[in-house]
Amino acid sequence: MDKWKTIKERLRHLGGSVELLADGHKLQLVKAHNGKRIFVRVFVDGSIDFEWTKTEGGKPVHPEGRFWRPMKRAAYSKKHYAALKRGWGKKEADRMITPRVIAVVPDFGTEGATVAHLKKHFPDLEIKADEVAP
Structure with a gap:
């Protein structure tokens, strides 16, 4: 089975977890909830x-x-675009409503999003040896 499918499968249920090795770091992915x-x-x-x-x-x-999810936010929402355009001009208003990465956060919404991020940035990661099923 493909390592990416294995990771998704282990995170499918609440409380599921998997340990990985990537770029000299040990990663632990845990599916959790906050209520x-x-x-x-x-x-x-x-x-x-x-x-x-x-x-x-x-x-x-x-x-x-x-290893974390980039969080993107814009300085102003699109509903303020008309007022920003009048006050600052079109070019500056476009820049103000364009989302930019402002932080990275340790939470991903789904296991698919987690796998997509890791697959893109760390294609050579490995599932920890004692985690592999016999």
């Missing part, structure tokens, strides 16, 4: 340090942040 929504949380080397959420120029400041 309102279900998500996949990524632990890097067994912990989450919210210092790792910082970004500069859309890239994570700390190397551990590369």
Whole structure:
């Protein structure tokens, strides 16, 4: 079975988890909930340090942040576009409503989104040896 399918399969149910090795770091993916929504949380080397959420120029400041989801937000919502265009001009108004990466967060909405991110950025990751089923 493909390693990406194996990861998705293990995260299919609430409480599911899998340990991975990527770029010299140990990742633990855990499917959890907070009472309102279900998500996949990524632990890097067994912990989450919210210092790792910082970004500069859309890239994570700390190397551990590369494993997390980039969070994009715009300075203003599109409903304010007309007023921004009148006040600042079209070019500046377009820049103000364009989403930019403002942080990286350890939660992904689905296991598919988690796998897609890891597949894109870490194609050579491995499932930890003691995690592989016989």
